[in-house]
Amino acid sequence: MLKGNKLYSIFKGKCPVCHTGDMYxxxxxxxxxxxxxxxxxxxxxxxxxxxxxxxxxxxxYVSYGVGIAFATAAFTISYGMLELGLTPTFIIIIATLIVFLPIITRISRNIWINFFFKYDKSKV
Structure with missing residues (x-):
């Protein structure tokens, strides 16, 4: 992922304007x-x-969608690929959401701030 792409700022936790400074x-x-x-x-x-x-x-609001994406991935892997039962799958989904909570929170903040700012090459 290269600078100038919103995904760079979202996944790296960089400033949405310059993509250089850290947000956290x-x-x-x-x-x-x-x-x-x-x-x-x-x-x-x-x-x-x-x-x-x-x-x-x-x-x-964004974290709800990001959490659903993580839960869907956990469900697909545990129930679809590993063919586990519903109870173990439910436990895996809950564990996934708990383990990834700090990442989900940060990604959600990064997505939210990127709605309001855009990359500016002159500030790099």
Missing amino acids: VEKNPYKISTTLEMHERCPHCNTKFKIEPSFFYGAM
């Missing part, structure tokens, strides 16, 4: 105490990430 203070999403801790502004191009108070509440 801690790169590891599994450091639970700092999972959602973001820079106020991009360290590279100074873009303000929180446009308004409670800006990232919209990411909750």
Whole structure:
């Protein structure tokens, strides 16, 4: 994935404007105490990430869709490919959602902010 593509910003956690600066203070999403801790502004191009108070509440709607995608993948693998029963499949889906919760949360925030900003080559 190359810079200039929204998928680059979404999956790498980079600024949606310059694709250089990190959005999150801690790169590891599994450091639970700092999972959602973001820079106020991009360290590279100074873009303000929180446009308004409670800006990232919209990411909750996105996280529903991202969670459904993870659950569907877990269902397809466990029930369709491994041919497990419904109870083990249900347990695997729940475990998948719990294990990937920090990643789902960050991806949802990244998708949400990319709705409102676009890549600007001049700020690279």
